[in-house]
Amino acid sequence: xxxxxxxxxxxxxxxxxxxxxxxxxxxxxxxxxxxxxxxxxxxxxxxxxxxxxxxxxxxxxxxxxxxxxxxxxxxxxxxxxxxxxxxxxxxxxxxxxxxxxxxxxxxxxxxxxxxxxxxxxxxxxxxxxxxxxxxxxxxxxxxxxxxxxxxxxxxxxxxxxxxxxxxxxxxxxxxxxxxxxxxxxxxxxxxxxxxxxxxxxxxxxxxxxxxxxxxxxxxxxxxxxxxxxxxxxxxxxxxxxxxxxxxxxxxxxxxxxxxxxxxxxxxxxxxxxxxxxxxxxxxxxxxxxxxxxxxxxxxxxxxxxxxxxxxxxxxxxxxxxxxxxxxxxxxxxxxxxxxxxxxxxxxxxxxxxxxxxxxxxxxxxxxxxxxxxxxxxxxxxxxxxxxxxxxxxxxxxxxxxxxxxxxxxxxxxxxxxxxxxxxx
Amino acid sequence: xxxxxxxxxxxxxxxxxxxxxxxxxxxxxxxxxxxxxxxxxxxxxxxxxxxxxxxxxxxxxxxxxxxxxxxxxxxxxxxxxxxxxxxxxxxxxxxxxxxxxxxxxxxxxxxxxxxxxxxxxxxxxxxxxxxxxxxxxxxxxxxxxxxxxxxxxxxxxxxxxxxxxxxxxxxxxxxxxxxxxxxxxxxxxxxxxxxxxxxxxxxxxxxxxxxxxxxxxxxxxxxxxxxxxxxxxxxxxxxxxxxxxxxxxxxxxxxxxxxxxxxxxxxxxxxxxxxxxxxxxxxxxxxxxxxxxxxxxxxxxxxxxxxxxxxxxxxxxxxxxxxxxxxxxxxxxxxxxxxxxxxxxxxxxxxxxxxxxxxxxxxxxxxxxxxxxxxxxxxxxxxxxxxxxxxxxxxxxxxxxxxxxxxxxxxxxxxxxxxxxxxx
Numbered sequence: 001x002x003x004x005x006x007x008x009x010x011x012x013x014x015x016x017x018x019x020x021x022x023x024x025x026x027x028x029x030x031x032x033x034x035x036x037x038x039x040x041x042x043x044x045x046x047x048x049x050x051x052x053x054x055x056x057x058x059x060x061x062x063x064x065x066x067x068x069x070x071x072x073x074x075x076x077x078x079x080x081x082x083x084x085x086x087x088x089x090x091x092x093x094x095x096x097x098x099x100x101x102x103x104x105x106x107x108x109x110x111x112x113x114x115x116x117x118x119x120x121x122x123x124x125x126x127x128x129x130x131x132x133x134x135x136x137x138x139x140x141x142x143x144x145x146x147x148x149x150x151x152x153x154x155x156x157x158x159x160x161x162x163x164x165x166x167x168x169x170x171x172x173x174x175x176x177x178x179x180x181x182x183x184x185x186x187x188x189x190x191x192x193x194x195x196x197x198x199x200x201x202x203x204x205x206x207x208x209x210x211x212x213x214x215x216x217x218x219x220x221x222x223x224x225x226x227x228x229x230x231x232x233x234x235x236x237x238x239x240x241x242x243x244x245x246x247x248x249x250x251x252x253x254x255x256x257x258x259x260x261x262x263x264x265x266x267x268x269x270x271x272x273x274x275x276x277x278x279x280x281x282x283x284x285x286x287x288x289x290x291x292x293x294x295x296x297x298x299x300x301x302x303x304x305x306x307x308x309x310x311x312x313x314x315x316x317x318x319x320x321x322x323x324x325x326x327x328x329x330x331x332x333x334x335x336x337x338x339x340x341x342x343x344x345x346x347x348x349x350x351x352x353x354x355x356x357x358x359x360x361x362x363x364x365x366x367x368x369x370x371x372x373x374x375x376x377x378x379x380x381x382x383x384x385x386x387x388x389x390x391x392x393x394x395x396x397x398x399x400x401x402x403x404x405x406x407x408x409x410x411x412x413x414x415x416x417x418x419x420x421x422x423x424x
Numbered sequence: 425x426x427x428x429x430x431x432x433x434x435x436x437x438x439x440x441x442x443x444x445x446x447x448x449x450x451x452x453x454x455x456x457x458x459x460x461x462x463x464x465x466x467x468x469x470x471x472x473x474x475x476x477x478x479x480x481x482x483x484x485x486x487x488x489x490x491x492x493x494x495x496x497x498x499x500x501x502x503x504x505x506x507x508x509x510x511x512x513x514x515x516x517x518x519x520x521x522x523x524x525x526x527x528x529x530x531x532x533x534x535x536x537x538x539x540x541x542x543x544x545x546x547x548x549x550x551x552x553x554x555x556x557x558x559x560x561x562x563x564x565x566x567x568x569x570x571x572x573x574x575x576x577x578x579x580x581x582x583x584x585x586x587x588x589x590x591x592x593x594x595x596x597x598x599x600x601x602x603x604x605x606x607x608x609x610x611x612x613x614x615x616x617x618x619x620x621x622x623x624x625x626x627x628x629x630x631x632x633x634x635x636x637x638x639x640x641x642x643x644x645x646x647x648x649x650x651x652x653x654x655x656x657x658x659x660x661x662x663x664x665x666x667x668x669x670x671x672x673x674x675x676x677x678x679x680x681x682x683x684x685x686x687x688x689x690x691x692x693x694x695x696x697x698x699x700x701x702x703x704x705x706x707x708x709x710x711x712x713x714x715x716x717x718x719x720x721x722x723x724x725x726x727x728x729x730x731x732x733x734x735x736x737x738x739x740x741x742x743x744x745x746x747x748x749x750x751x752x753x754x755x756x757x758x759x760x761x762x763x764x765x766x767x768x769x770x771x772x773x774x775x776x777x778x779x780x781x782x783x784x785x786x787x788x789x790x791x792x793x794x795x796x797x798x799x800x801x802x803x804x805x806x807x808x809x810x811x812x813x814x815x816x817x818x819x820x821x822x823x824x825x826x827x828x829x830x831x832x833x834x835x836x837x838x839x840x841x842x843x844x845x846x847x848x
Binding site: 071072073074075076077079090091092093094095096097099113115120161165166168169352353356357359360363364367374377378381382384385388389392393396 | 495496497498499500501503514515516517518519520521523537539544585589590592593776777780781783784787788791798801802805806808809812813816817820
């Protein structure tokens with residue numbers, strides 16, 4: 001690789017809102033998306049919520065001349081909804097399906113059936129190894145009372161760990177997707193602190209698009225306006241994140257979003273806004289590479305604080321999962337008693353017909369409670385796994401912090417200030 | 425690191441057969457295992473089938489002075505059964521739960537409830553990065569008619585991919601565990617060809633233990649003798665596999681197995697035999713590192729052939745999964761019809777009581793068929809995902825093969841020979 005090496009990457013990301021039978025104007029939107037991607041000829045187009053494999057196959061055919069490489073990540077009952085189109089050959093791909101992804105009995109939310117995942121592509125571009133990740137985390141249906149918070153935090157942690165462990169030899173790491181996390185949400189901070197990824201919107205000097213970079217905006221006719229009421233400009237939950245290892249420097253030259261219309265001011269391509277980033281990678285003198293537990297004292301303090309916060313959240317989630325498993329256990333016991341009683345009544349005559357009629361619901365209750373028990377036992381195991389990993393990393397970060405003289409000084413000054421404020 | 429760097433690693437691996445209430449003499453065996461591990465003071469002890477977390481906690485307490493670091497990998501409803509004890513600090517750990525792992529309705533086999541997984545530990549030993557993996561694949565209950573074959577092949581592929589993608593910056597890779605695969609089984613060949621891992625039993629010059637390195641032997645009093653009838657010496661399904669990257673050389677100095685008794689000739693520690701390996705890592709001149717698609721022509725030919733074989737097996741598995749999903753779909757239709765008929769009969773009088781009595785089984789049938797449908801849809805997606813990854817790698821290996829003049833010559837000679845043998 002030449003020392004004046006420089007690479008420009010044009011990236012497209014969109015949550016396509018492609019739910020068969022439910023999403024409005026799906027066919028037309030997919031067609032227009034294909035036209036747009038063909039016209040713009042990005043290096044990489046990363047899409048989420050392409051739930052129908054037919055839509056992917058349609059796009060694949062349509063985009064073949066411009067994007068010879070493509071992949072659809074299959075998982076769960078329905079699919080992950082993730083797919084990619086690339087102008088450059090894909091060397092390798094794989095995926096990781098999140099251990100926790102909502103509840104099967106929340107059928108109206110449907111996330112559990114999708115098998116939400118993170119997909120990884122390895123590309124070799126002019127001798128540079130690019131690991132590109134695309135993901136979609138569990139949706140947030142009620143911000144005030146979010147029953148999926150622990151799952152989303154666990155997903156953010158698994159995502160961060162997957163990136164951390166699979167990108168150790170990559171020169172450049174790129175993550176695009178719908179994180180269903182606001183920029184200051186715990187999951188988003190955890191992901192950024194653990195992986196060292198930078199947010200294109202915060203880094204670029206040339207941004208054009210929706211106010212505050214929002215990717216769900218009230219101007220979009222497909223958006224549920226009531227849900228966006230507390231956020232006058234909309235919300236920013238779709239991201240382009242990146243980092244380069246030592247020896248390379250990556251920056252975001254330009255970032256564009258659509259603004260509630262399609263790029264040519266027609267009906268929007270989706271209920272989310274598209275992100276279009278131009279990244280520039282070039283050689284740089286070797287320097288300190290991001291390592292989660294070996295940054296400066298300030299970095300480490302932030303990491304320790306976010307790890308603690310995530311740990312506490314997962315702990316709450318675990319307590320809840322165990323409560324449900326115990327509750328289901330009691331219901332199983334009661335259901336068995338009820339069934340025995342009904343059998344006795346049916347055999348004894350008298351209320352025989354009523355007893356027989358009640359069999360169906362009581363057997364249903366028993367089976368349902370059994371399934372709920374198994375599910376929440378599994379949930380507790382999944383949360384406990386993520387919590388153990390977090391706890392280990394928290395311990396290591398604290399050890400590194402305690403060993404570092406700079407941190408010791410900062411801690412000492414912090415304590416002195418604390419003492420002073422207590423005295424006042 | 426000094427150029428005369430050399431590191432000796434003593435490794436222990438055992439499938440502990442620790443099923444609460446079912447495995448014989450569990451408490452006593454766990455106690456003796458703890459005593460043995462304490463006495464031998466291995467660098468790393470990797471255990472499978474420690475199903476009870478209490479057993480892990482007991483061992484953790486007992487082994488704390490000799491093995492200060494330990495971790496239990498949690499997953500599924502019951503757990504993964506995997507745990508590790510290390511003399512050296514564990515830098516990082518994570519795990520990957522296999523997408524496919526049997527069927528929930530095969531309750532008597534129980535694998536589905538375990539959440540079989542691969543655990544990863546990252547250790548830093550004298551400046552050397554060691555990635556140690558421990559795993560346990562789906563059991564084989566009937567070798568003649570193995571309904572889990574596609575799942576085990578998919579697991580072997582996911583295991584190989586997980587190692588491939590997470591070990592890119594490791595100096596040494598170690599994999600221990602119960603693969604439930606004989607040495608020449610498809611899954612075992614796939615794993616070795618894709619990762620470049622070497623088999624300690626085949627590599628070492630100093631082996632002492634059971635005949636042919638078997639890890640389930642008829643001499644073991646806990647082994648089901650009938651299952652081992654076709655194999656007079658037993659079977660070899662537990663492995664110590666390893667590799668080093670360029671700049672390092674790893675060899676297996678000694679390999680020992682127990683031989684149906686505990687190491688001091690008492691009752692065995694488990695129904696499996698323990699593996700004890702002494703590995704030696706030292707510096708070596710940088711040389712060609714294993715890359716799945718960039719080996720020599722012979723290596724690539726073997727890889728292509730095993731990828732093709734695995735692809736065909738997954739394809740068969742997919743067809744079967746789809747057949748079951750379609751069948752369940754028909755049963756759902758029939759169940760709905762039956763339920764409608766029963767409602768009509770119940771309303772009409774006459775056979776009212778019989779109709780009501782049949783509600784329970786018909787609702788059960790409907791729900792059961794629904795669950796089977798969802799499960800096999802998910803199975804088909806999982807198999808299809810692994811097949812797509814295999815297919816991509818097969819294409820890339822073939823491309824590399826076609827571009828290589830040596831392979832071309834080999835292919836040409838092979839064809840000539842083929843032509844000659846056809847002529848004869």
